[in-house]
Amino acid sequence: MSELVFLTAPRIVSAPGGLARVGQLAADAGWRRALIVTDPGIVACGFARRAEDLLRAAGIATTVFDQVAADPPYCVVRAATKVALAAGADLIVGLGGGSSIDTAKVVAVSAASDQPLDEMVGADKVVGRRLGLVAIPTTAGTGSEVTFVSVLTNDANEKKAIYAPQLMPDIALLDAELTLGMPPPVTAATGLDAIVHAVEAYTSRTRKNPLSDALAVKALALLGGNLLAVLKNGRDLEARTNMLLGATMAGMAFVNASVAAVHALSYPLGARFHIPHGHSNALVMGTVFRFNLPAATREYAVLAPILMPGRSFGSDHDAAQAFVGCLEQMLAASGLETRLSKLGVTEADIAPMAREVTEKITRLIATNPRDMNFEQVSDLYRSVM
Numbered sequence: 001m002s003e004l005v006f007l008t009a010p011r012i013v014s015a016p017g018g019l020a021r022v023g024q025l026a027a028d029a030g031w032r033r034a035l036i037v038t039d040p041g042i043v044a045c046g047f048a049r050r051a052e053d054l055l056r057a058a059g060i061a062t063t064v065f066d067q068v069a070a071d072p073p074y075c076v077v078r079a080a081t082k083v084a085l086a087a088g089a090d091l092i093v094g095l096g097g098g099s100s101i102d103t104a105k106v107v108a109v110s111a112a113s114d115q116p117l118d119e120m121v122g123a124d125k126v127v128g129r130r131l132g133l134v135a136i137p138t139t140a141g142t143g144s145e146v147t148f149v150s151v152l153t154n155d156a157n158e159k160k161a162i163y164a165p166q167l168m169p170d171i172a173l174l175d176a177e178l179t180l181g182m183p184p185p186v187t188a189a190t191g192l193d194a195i196v197h198a199v200e201a202y203t204s205r206t207r208k209n210p211l212s213d214a215l216a217v218k219a220l221a222l223l224g225g226n227l228l229a230v231l232k233n234g235r236d237l238e239a240r241t242n243m244l245l246g247a248t249m250a251g252m253a254f255v256n257a258s259v260a261a262v263h264a265l266s267y268p269l270g271a272r273f274h275i276p277h278g279h280s281n282a283l284v285m286g287t288v289f290r291f292n293l294p295a296a297t298r299e300y301a302v303l304a305p306i307l308m309p310g311r312s313f314g315s316d317h318d319a320a321q322a323f324v325g326c327l328e329q330m331l332a333a334s335g336l337e338t339r340l341s342k343l344g345v346t347e348a349d350i351a352p353m354a355r356e357v358t359e360k361i362t363r364l365i366a367t368n369p370r371d372m373n374f375e376q377v378s379d380l381y382r383s384v385m
Helices: 018-028 040-044 047-057 074-087 098-110 184-202 210-224 227-232 237-257 261-273 277-307 316-334 347-360 362-367 374-383
Strands: 011-014 033-037 061-065 091-096 132-137 149-153 159-163 171-174
Touching: 011 018, 011 237, 018 047, 018 091, 018 132, 018 171, 033 047, 033 074, 033 098, 040 047, 040 091, 047 061, 047 091, 061 074, 074 098, 074 149, 091 098, 098 132, 098 149, 132 237, 159 261, 171 237, 184 210, 184 227, 184 237, 184 261, 184 277, 184 316, 210 237, 210 277, 227 237, 227 316, 261 277, 261 347, 261 362, 261 374, 277 316, 277 374, 347 362, 347 374
Parallel strands: 011 171, 033 061, 033 091, 091 132, 132 171
Antiparallel strands: 149 159
8 A cells, every 4th residue: 555545524513402502613614603403303302403502502604405305315415505605604514314414415515616516526626715614413323423435316317426535524523312212114224224334435446445444343342242232222222322433434444535336236126216325235235244244254354353352253155145145134133124126126126226336436436346247236226026
């Protein structure tokens, strides 16, 4: 490895009840006018109002934009940007799941420049500065609070990723109390999403590095050791704290090492069928990891005892097989739907999705431990129909 450049949020604050610090953190940084970017569900549970009150109590004028949707479309980003400009915001607060934080990131850039969204798509295409940016996750999954990536849905209903250092939040504020009310399906989907982040970061073919490896291993230990606990008891604050920290660490790992084919196959499922991102990752996780076994046996064997502590294996092959099997068992125990056909996907949809993966999402196939072509991607989709 000739060069290692590792990026993450300058400040990470993790504390149950930590939302109470948002006003002071913002005031100490010198921000004076905030826009909270969130979704109707976060408003309904009162979190947005709490954040608004805390910011105002610290002397920060605050406006709320609460129309974020899953797989956030360009039109939502444009609408939120108009609100930010009208409010004269110098701080954008992303409060919610990955969709809200991803939206907030791009709003922070768009409100400081007139660059069209399509010109931002890709790596290092964002120009100019951004407004202040604080990310407060309410799910333990995407890791968006510590990444310089935003995934949006363009006007042609295609998922597009923006990679730029300007998207990295100034502060990631982790408050596990905000995750206590997550229903089991959301807990399962976001938790499995974070596990995929850790595994794909550790097995990245092109950008794997010692720092991302260390974070991925610790993240997998936290996530694998606590997911079933929070599914059994969603009010377990210690387990929720471990899940949230694990998701953040997995985010730190994958944004520097990259995700791979699981994400490549999941993107069309989200864009075309609006399957939540974590669920779409979980659907194809097992079949992609099994496909990768010939090229990733050693890496999966290293991760096996992390996910299954105390278990011994006769060989790397046995450990790798057991590792993938354990992940498949976690999906089966999650309560999530496991078949694409039950979610509206038909045989006729497979070819267009496989073509999108192999022709438009090549950056993630290049990172995957094993190359895959159109026919192989089609077969992978069919295996979970």
